[in-house]
Amino acid sequence: MKRIFSSFVACAALVLYATNTQALTLPPPLVHESIERGWVRWLPANLPAAGYATIRNDGDKAVKLTGVDSTDYGMTMLHRSMQKDGKDTMEMMGEIGIPAHGQVKLAPGGYHLMLMNPKHSIKPGDSVHLSLHFNNGETLYAIWLVRPANATGPND
Amino acid sequence: MSHLKRLPRLVVLCTVLVLLAACGHAPPPWQLNDVRGHLPDLQFNLTSDNGKPASAADFRGKYVLMYFGYTNCPDVCPLTLGHLHLVMQRLGADAGKVQILFVSVDPARDTPQVLHQYVSAFDPRIVGLTGTSAQIAAMAKNYRAAFNRDAAQPDGGYQVSHSSGIYIFDMQGRARLLGTSADSVDAIAHDLKLLMHSDSDD
Numbered sequence: 629m630k631r632i633f634s635s636f637v638a639c640a641a642l643v644l645y646a647t648n649t650q651a652l653t654l655p656p657p658l659v660h661e662s663i664e665r666g667w668v669r670w671l672p673a674n675l676p677a678a679g680y681a682t683i684r685n686d687g688d689k690a691v692k693l694t695g696v697d698s699t700d701y702g703m704t705m706l707h708r709s710m711q712k713d714g715k716d717t718m719e720m721m722g723e724i725g726i727p728a729h730g731q732v733k734l735a736p737g738g739y740h741l742m743l744m745n746p747k748h749s750i751k752p753g754d755s756v757h758l759s760l761h762f763n764n765g766e767t768l769y770a771i772w773l774v775r776p777a778n779a780t781g782p783n784d
Numbered sequence: 785m786s787h788l789k790r791l792p793r794l795v796v797l798c799t800v801l802v803l804l805a806a807c808g809h810a811p812p813p814w815q816l817n818d819v820r821g822h823l824p825d826l827q828f829n830l831t832s833d834n835g836k837p838a839s840a841a842d843f844r845g846k847y848v849l850m851y852f853g854y855t856n857c858p859d860v861c862p863l864t865l866g867h868l869h870l871v872m873q874r875l876g877a878d879a880g881k882v883q884i885l886f887v888s889v890d891p892a893r894d895t896p897q898v899l900h901q902y903v904s905a906f907d908p909r910i911v912g913l914t915g916t917s918a919q920i921a922a923m924a925k926n927y928r929a930a931f932n933r934d935a936a937q938p939d940g941g942y943q944v945s946h947s948s949g950i951y952i953f954d955m956q957g958r959a960r961l962l963g964t965s966a967d968s969v970d971a972i973a974h975d976l977k978l979l980m981h982s983d984s985d986d
Contacts, residue, residue, distance in 0.1 A: 669862055671855075672901040676941075678858040703939055709859045715930060716853075716860040716965055717945035720937070736863040737966070743858075744941070777905035778866045 659766040660687030661726070666772040667782035668743060669736075670752045677750075678707075679741030679758055679772055680734045685726040692723040692763040693732070700756040702745030709737055718742075723763065736780075752776040812978050815971040816952070816963035823951070823959035826850070828923050830887070833900035833912035840957055846883040847976060848953040851965070852929050852946050854890035855902040861886075864950070864965040865906040867972065872907060874973040878980060879909070881955070887923060888914040889931040889946045927951060927959075952976070954983060 666681035685691050696704045706721040724739055726732045734740050741758065750756060754774040761767050773782055811818065825840075826848055832838035849868055853861035865886065872879040886903050888894035891914045894902075899912035914920070924931055929947035936942050950972065952961040961975055 669858065670905075671858060671862065672905050673855070673898050675855050675898075675902065676858040678862070705937075707859065711948050711964065711966060712945075713930075714948060714964075715945045716857075716948040717934070718857075718859065718943050736866075737860060740859050744939070777862055777902075778869045778907065780866060780870075 659762075659768050660764070661685055661691065661760065661762055661766060661768045663760070663768065663770050665782045666758075666770055667779070668756055668758075668772050668774045669777060669779060670750065670774050671777055674746055677701075677743040677746075677774075678736070679743055680736065681770075681772070682731050682733050683726055683760065683768075684731045686729060687764070688728050689764070690725060690727050690730075691766075692725050693760055694723045694763050695761040696741050696758055697761070698743065698756060698758045700747055700750060700758075701743040702747055704744070704758070705742040706739070707742040708739050750774055752779075812982050814961060814975055814978065816950075816961040816967060816975045819959050819962045823928070823962070824926055825959065826953045826957040827926065828887075828913070828919075830913040830915040830919055830923065831896055833896045833903060833914070835896040838911070838913060843883050843885070844957055845955050847881055847955060847979065848883050848885055848951075848957070849972075849976075850885040850887060850927075850951040850953070852887045852889050852924060852931065852949070854888050854944050854946070855894050855898050856890065856941065856943070860948070860965055862906070865903070865910065867965075867967075867969050868910070868950075869907040870969045871973045871976065872909060874969065875976065878977070881980065882976065884910040886910055886912045887920070888912065889920060889924065889929075890933075890944050891915055891917055891920050952979065954979065 662684045663681040668677050668679045671677050698704050706724055707718050708721050709718050724732055752774055755771045756774055758772050759767050759769045827840045829839045851864055868884050888899060894914045899914055903910040903912040929949055931944055931946035934943045934945055948964040950963040954960050960979060963972055
């Protein structure tokens with residue numbers, strides 16, 4: 629009985645040690661994509677908001693952003709604004725490409741995430757969860773800062 | 785010593801040259817498009833975001849910046865209204881001479897209440913204008929500001945493509961300059977200041 633107990637202790641110690649070692653070494657990246665400067669432009673009256681960020685791809689292969697979903701918004705889309713024949717217009721994008729070891733900017737007046745039907749009250753200063761899906765099967769789960777309507781970036 | 789004696793004459797010559805240059809009739813170096821005489825004076829009868837009737841006469845005596853858009857526009861309209869807010873900040877005390885008007889091209893959804901919340905979120909000095917579909921269509925046509933409702937989205941919502949023009953009128957309501965949502969805060973602020981100065985020289 630004593631031996632079983634001591635081997636149990638040894639076993640537990642080993643597990644603890646293994647856990648600790650893992651915590652001390654940097655874990656390998658879970659996905660090849662990352663975002664910088666992620667922010668959402670808040671609008672009043674539950675109007676559609678827009679999400680912006682620089683999305684980096686550190687992988688050796690080009691990837692495509694194929695979709696976005698959120699626990700905070702009921703409906704999300706990839707969009708692009710452009711000027712066409714003297715008019716401001718938006719089109720829905722099926723995908724947005726990011727080159728290998730490159731980046732794409734989602735920025736006002738261009739590519740952006742269209743965020744509709746907020747599931748709860750969202751206001752400037754809040755954080756929202758937006759997950760980006762890529763065609764390599766990877767999903768990037770990230771937290772985006774909600775900024776006032778007249779903000780020009782994540783921390784202006 | 786002799787070159788010092790000549791100095792006053794040089795100063796006089798320089799002053800004369802500068803004055804001559806200032807009196808010349810070279811067009812001001814606008815960064816936006818000069819549309820003087822090419823677009824009608826500011827003219828409309830619409831509903832303000834406070835729910836009351838508003839007409840162009842209410843804004844005579846102010847420089848007016850007018851932009852067409854709609855509240856379900858999450859990207860370009862906020863970008864433009866945000867820019868116009870920064871222009872007002874840039875103008876400092878002169879901002880009191882300027883009125884920004886945001887004309888809805890989506891009157892079906894843009895009630896005065898929604899419009900009020902939307903424009904106020906960018907700058908409390910912005911006035912939102914809406915009206916009947918016919919009023920808005922006539923207003924847009926007057927300024928050649930085309931707009932059209934795009935195909936419905938999966939949830940039944942829709943976007944509206946609309947003129948990207950930023951129309952600038954002087955204090956007498958005359959159309960003077962035309963920019964677009966792609967113009968920088970610097971360019972718009974520069975031209976507004978120039979317009980204010982050139983008018984005060986008239």
